[in-house]
Amino acid sequence: MIEISDLSKSFTLHNQGGTVIPVMRGANLSVVAGECVALVGASGAGKSTLMRMIWGNYLAQSGRILVGGVDVATAEPREILQLRRHTLGYVSQFLRVVPRVPTVEVVAEPLLNVGTPREAALDHARGLLGRLNIPQRLWGLSPTTFSGGEQQRVNIARGFAHDYPALLLDEPTASLDVKNREVVLALIEEAKARGAAIVGIFHDEAARNRVCDRVVDVTAFTPQAA
Template sequence: MIDIENVAKSFTLHNQGGTVLQVMAGASLRVAPGECIALTGASGAGKSTLMRLIYGNYLAASGRIVVGGVDVVTAEPREILKLRRETLGYVSQFLRVVPRVPTLDVVAEPLLSVGVDGETARARAGELLSRLNIPEPLWGLSPTTFSGGEQQRVNIARGFAHDYPALLLDEPTASLDTGNRQVVLDLITEAKSRGAAIVGIFHDVAAREAVCDREVDVSVFTPDRAA
């Protein structure tokens, strides 16, 4: 489902005389349906960079990143948008939404965008918000007014609303209490059971051990910058 082959990435530092910084080379990884892979490595090793390359926020300098049959490296923007709408979900650490949109609609939006009718989409959104302990009186309010922990849970609900065949998870259990942390682990386990291919960053070691099938140390893809 996710097939990464010999990917390289560099950044040009225009404020430093056009210096080219090679941050990744030879990155290769395959994630099968129903498998959850944890990206590990020290801070700065490239975990977030690799996630952004898979999602298409960064463009790889070379190599292939195939998700559900679409090569993100060579795909047109409209193909990337379609991939994100139908196939590839991304639960980031931060909730970014249009202000004043009710929380229930924020969570339902991924389903509405693939043609699910409003009643069904909002029912699924409500189910997830309930599981993640967002009180129903808050569902009609914009999540931009919520606490950081509440916003994170809304973001998780939104990310799991649609049954994406592939998922990227960036610290999905960070700063959650024990009860909500377990809900997230259950959601990940359920996604694996239905065949989702998952790549995640989990600094929570216990969470990583609970849901991940194997670990990939991305530091092996980091060139020697001193060379």
């Protein structure tokens, strides 16, 4: 489902005389359906860079990033948008939404985008919000007014609303209490059971050991290690 081959990336610092900083070279990674792979490595090793290249926010210098048969490295913007709508989900650490949109609609949006009937999408969103212990009195309010922990849980609900065949998870259990951490781990296990291919950054070692099938140290992809 996710196939990365000979992937390279560098950044050009235009405000520092055009200095080029290579951050990744010759990266290879394969993630099959129903598998969860954890990215590990020291801060700055390239974990987030690799995730953002898979998502299509960072452009690769060379190599391929196949997700469901689409090469993100060379795809047109419209193709990436379609991929994100139907195939590739992303749970980041931060919630970015249009202000004033009610929380239940924020969570239901991925389902509405793929044609799910509105009431069915809203019902599913309500179920996820309840499962993640977001008080019902908040469902009609914009999540931009919520606490950091509540926003994180809304983001998780939104990311798991549609059954994406592939998922990117950026520290999905960070800062969660024991009760909500357990809910998130269960959601990940359910996604694996239905066949989702998952790539994640898990600083929570216990969570990583529970849900991840393999660990990949991205330090092996840095130019210094090549």
